[in-house]
Amino acid sequence: MYGGEEEDTTSASTSTSDTTQDWITIQDSLKKRLITEDDFAWKLPQHGIKSSSSVTFAEQEEVLKYVGGVDVSYSKEEPSVAFAILVVLDVESLQVVYHDFSLVTPTVPYIPGFLAFREAPILLQLLEKMKDSSSSFYPQVSPLLVPLLGFGLACHLGVLADLPTIGIGKNLHHVDGLTHTGLRQLIESKENSGEDFVTLIGRSGFIWGAAMRSTEGSVKPIFISIGHRVSLGTAIKVVKLTCKYRVPEPIRQVRLLASEILKLNSIFNGLSR
DNA sequence: GCGACAG
DNA sequence: ATCTTGTCGC
Numbered sequence: 001m002y003g004g005e006e007e008d009t010t011s012a013s014t015s016t017s018d019t020t021q022d023w024i025t026i027q028d029s030l031k032k033r034l035i036t037e038d039d040f041a042w043k044l045p046q047h048g049i050k051s052s053s054s055v056t057f058a059e060q061e062e063v064l065k066y067v068g069g070v071d072v073s074y075s076k077e078e079p080s081v082a083f084a085i086l087v088v089l090d091v092e093s094l095q096v097v098y099h100d101f102s103l104v105t106p107t108v109p110y111i112p113g114f115l116a117f118r119e120a121p122i123l124l125q126l127l128e129k130m131k132d133s134s135s136s137f138y139p140q141v142s143p144l145l146v147p148l149l150g151f152g153l154a155c156h157l158g159v160l161a162d163l164p165t166i167g168i169g170k171n172l173h174h175v176d177g178l179t180h181t182g183l184r185q186l187i188e189s190k191e192n193s194g195e196d197f198v199t200l201i202g203r204s205g206f207i208w209g210a211a212m213r214s215t216e217g218s219v220k221p222i223f224i225s226i227g228h229r230v231s232l233g234t235a236i237k238v239v240k241l242t243c244k245y246r247v248p249e250p251i252r253q254v255r256l257l258a259s260e261i262l263k264l265n266s267i268f269n270g271l272s273r
Numbered sequence: 274g275c276g277a278c279a280g
Numbered sequence: 281a282t283c284t285t286g287t288c289g290c
């Protein structure tokens with residue numbers, strides 16, 4: 001695409017390029033494969049209760065043990081350098097039991113609304129590499145740091161990897177009538193409901209997700225949305241299990257590893273000039 | 274009117 | 281996204 005075919009960035013963005021048109025088509029086909037209810041073999045771990053005496057068949061079901069965290073981090077100084085990172089945490093100890101990363105050169109541009117086309121393929125590679133190696137730590141579910149969106153990275157990667165995923169946002173996006181003040185009012189009206197989360201329903205009636213106070217002391221909520229193969233109710237329970245601080249541990253740990261890797265990379269660059 | 278609009 | 285030290289507070 002050369003002269004005269006550039007995207008109009010000055011006026012209202014009603015124009016869409018050929019690539020984004022293709023992406024919309026792909027997105028629509030992935031949407032059809034999205035499963036919005038619980039569809040997995042494991043059950044949530046029992047909290048505290050340990051019956052050593054009576055072990056029934058029901059109790060021998062697979063229990064959730066490994067929760068994944070993925071991220072793509074970009075080097076500021078070197079635009080051709082990025083890292084895709086995967087960690088897996090043991091849900092009981094919240095310790096990292098597996099980590100892997102790959103150096104990637106971003107080729108797909110970042111276009112708002114289409115982040116998944118840039119990041120899902122490289123994250124999928126890490127998951128498939130892990131699956132191919134028959135690692136016993138392969139995640140049973142993975143939260144991803146994404147805001148509440150209709151069909152974002154969490155859904156996109158979930159479908160591609162056929163992995164149960166959960167969307168985690170740190171901020172509220174003003175869509176479908178959801179506003180900061182509206183949320184504030186909703187929280188106040190539900191203050192004595194005994195729940196530590198509120199369900200976010202848009203003007204259209206669509207359930208976008210939930211806002212949850214993830215830690216006792218935290219004022220600012222996190223925003224939980226459906227990814228693939230996990231219902232909102234289950235998503236909330238899984239997130240609660242992994243919240244030591246406001247941001248769920250799998251995401252916090254993958255971000256910590258990301259900053260370490262970027263730091264080392266920048267030191268390495270510094271030595272060679 | 275301006276800014277913000279996942280990274 | 282990426283860049284950041286110390287500092288305040290529980």
